[in-house]
Amino acid sequence: MNHVLAQAFIDTVTARLDHYDHTAQHGTITALEQTARSGIPVLTAALRTLLAQHEIDSHGQCDACPRPWWRRRTPCRILHHLHLLPTDPTVLAPATGRHALRPRT
Numbered sequence: 759m760n761h762v763l764a765q766a767f768i769d770t771v772t773a774r775l776d777h778y779d780h781t782a783q784h785g786t787i788t789a790l791e792q793t794a795r796s797g798i799p800v801l802t803a804a805l806r807t808l809l810a811q812h813e814i815d816s817h818g819q820c821d822a823c824p825r826p827w828w829r830r831r832t833p834c835r836i837l838h839h840l841h842l843l844p845t846d847p848t849v850l851a852p853a854t855g856r857h858a859l860r861p862r863t
């Protein structure tokens with residue numbers, strides 16, 4: 759996937775997530791139900807895929823996260839952030855690049 763297609767994919771996913779957020783905060787019961795039925799399976803599948811890609815060893819390290827060339831594995835950054843989400847979603851790093859300018863809803 760080249761950078762143009764990757765950006766188009768990111769934009770599509772971001773728009774869908776914005777729609778989910780908006781529906782969760784302002785949607786009717788019917789819209790919430792429809793969004794939940796279509797969106798939750800997509801989100802759980804995405805998280806399952808992410809967790810499968812960042813499978814850790816007995817030391818909490820994975821080989822999917824960025825690492826210096828001399829290291830084979832490194833502590834998993836994804837799991838470090840994800841394990842805090844259920845209690846504090848603000849722990850995720852703020853958006854960078856052009857998404858940093860997008861108003862939060």
Ligand SMILES: [Zn+2]
Nearest residue numbers: 812820823834
């Ligand atoms: Zn990882």
